[in-house]
Each structure stands twice: as C-alpha cells, then as structure tokens.
Amino acid sequence: MIRVLLVDDQHLIRAGLRMLCDAQPDLEVVGEADNGRDAVSLAERLAPDLTVMDLRMPGLDGITATGRILAARPAARVLVLTTFGDDDHLYPALNAGACGFLLKDASPEDLLDGIRRAAAGDSPFSQDVLRRLVRRAMQAPTGEPRTAVALTARERDVLALVAEGLGNTEIGERLHIGVTTVKTHVTSLMTKTASPNRVRLALYAHGA
Template identity: 60%
Template sequence: MITVLLVDDQALVRSGLRMLCRGADDIEVVGEAGAGTAAIRLAQDTKPDVVLMDLHMPGMDGIAATRGIGQSVPTANVVVLTTFDDDDHLYPALQAGACGFLAKDATPHQLLTAIRQAAAGDTPFSPNVLRRLVGRAVTTRPVPAPTALTPREREVAGYVGAGLTNQEIAETMYVGITAVKSYLTAAMAKTGVKNRVLLAVYAVRQGWV
C-alpha cells in the first residue's frame, strides 16, 4: 500500500485529491495539511511514501516545506503540484528535493500514475513541465562532466534525461531494476545532484540524452 500525504491550502483541492486516491486499491491517504509547517509535522508523524505538495501557501510555502520534509523524512518522495508558468518556483523546488512535478490540470490517471512512479523511485513529470526543464537545460551552458562516471552510469543518466522510468531503463539495458537503481545512486553521488530530476537536467546539459 502506497501512503500519501496531501498538502494544499485549498480544502476543495484536498477533498478532490483524497476522493481520487480512495478510488485506488493500492493508495492510502494518511494525512492532509493546509500549510507548510503542518505538512512537516504530519510527515514526521505518518512517514508517507509520497507527498503531493502545493507550492503557493500562506506562511511557509511549498518549497520550504519540501526542504523540511526532505531533511526530517528523507524516505518521503515529494511530488509538486504546479502550473506551467511557475518557473520561478520550479527550480527552487528541485533544489529543495522535489522528485517530480505535475500540473494541476493533469488527468486522474496521470495523477495516480505519478504517485505510483514516485513511490517506486521514478520521477513523474507533466509533459509540458518536462519540456520546459529540458528546454531550459539545453540553453544553459554545460558544466564540466565528472570523470568518475562509468559508461553504464552515464548511459542511465542519459535515459533519465530522456524521461524513461526505472522499468523502461532496465528493459532497454537488459538489466534488473536493482542494477538500474545502483547506477542511478552512483551517478547522482558523482554528479553532486540531489535527485533524479536534477540528474535529468544535468544529463541534458551534457548532451547525454
């Protein structure tokens, strides 16, 4: 069972998300919060697998809350609910540790899929958000590539930049999921990035995709 914490300052939005999650046999909502400080406390109490995080909230915003949850509950995977034009918050949220981004106009199927992907260690993106990330990465000056990456680690990083899931990478490389996760962990450590999202951007900037 995938446990989920809902964080949004609008009760109507939380209600809709809760009803959607309750319709899935493998997803359980373990808490709801309308502010960042409450979200951190609830995350510490419930230890959710996935946190659906709004960015715009009074008081502590979603970026600070994401950072706080990452520090206190590192096993929780934060998926940000965002808008297409929210670039000013998109990159800070990445740096804060968000593992994925979903537009608020996503379909119910896309939302449930994103929750399952995040719980499995993948990086869920709305297509438009991913295009914005990749587009900005392409126009950014490349940084020096770390010499310590093995060919396999570099290959996996490239597939992450192309938007493939762990399962898709495993099938493409003819290796197991465990091996893919091992390559990912090593690639993130050697490139100094905090999560798959930043690794994807890094891979695009290096021309590995």
C-alpha cells in the same frame, strides 16, 4: 500500499485528490494539511511514503515545507502538484528536494501514474516542465559523450516519446500499447542507459 499525505490549501482540491486516491487499491491517504507548517508536522508524525505538495499556501509555503520535511527525513519523497509551472516555482522546488513536479491540469491517469512513480523512486514531470528542464540541461556544458547501448525498435520508439516529455499514458496511446508495457520499456531504458530518472533519460535521447 502507498501511504500518501495530501497538502493543499484548497479543500476542494484535497477532497478530489482523496477521492481519486481512495479509489485505488494500492493508495492510502493517511493525512491532509492545508498549510506548510502542518505538512511538516504530519510528515514527521505519519512518515508517509509520499507527500503530494502544493506550493502557494498561507503561512509556510510548499517550497519551505519541502525543504524542512527532507531535512528531517532525507529519504522522504515529496511530489509537487501546483498550478504554477514557471521557473520561479520549478527550480526552487527542485532545489528544496522535490522528486517531481506535476501541474494540476494533469489527467487523473497521469497524476496517479506520477504518484506511483514518485513513491517508487522515479521523478515524474509534466510534459512542458520536462521539456524545459531538458532544454536548460542541454544548454549546460557537456561532460563525457554518452555510451551507445543496444536498444530494441520498440525501446527506441518509447525513448523518442520520453524525449518529447510524454507521460506513460500518452506514450501508450501514441504507440497503441498498454501502460504496463510502457513502464516495462522505460525501466529497461533506464537500466540500459544508467539513467536514474526521466530527465536523464530524455537527455540521453537528445545525445547530452
């Protein structure tokens, strides 16, 4: 069971997220907060597996709250869910320690997939955000050239779509395979390429 803490200053958003999570057999909402200060307190008291964090909130904002949560519990997982996907919000959130960054226009399927992946140690990103991260990383100086690995034809198909920034659900629809099968291929790709998350996997696909 994945224990989730929801943080958003809009009651309607929190209610929708709770309903979405409560309908899943493997997710349990253990707490809610409408501001960063309460989020830090609840995260310390409840020790959730994952905190779903809004960024713009009155009082203590989500970026500062994320930093404080991770300062107190370095192994904590904080997944940003926000309306604002610009660099002024993205990079400070990642610098604060957020493990992923999803936009609120994500489909319910992609949001649930992101929650599960974040709790499992992955780094989920919305498609546009991932593309921007990859572009920025590709502009940076490169290190040693990547090591070629043997991939199956299907793994190459999946890798190409990861490089486009597609989520598991979108990849499954594009390739006409189940989401579970996509996850299996992505896990295999990460293992073969020694990529700790989807950003690094996308960079591998681009030859960075």
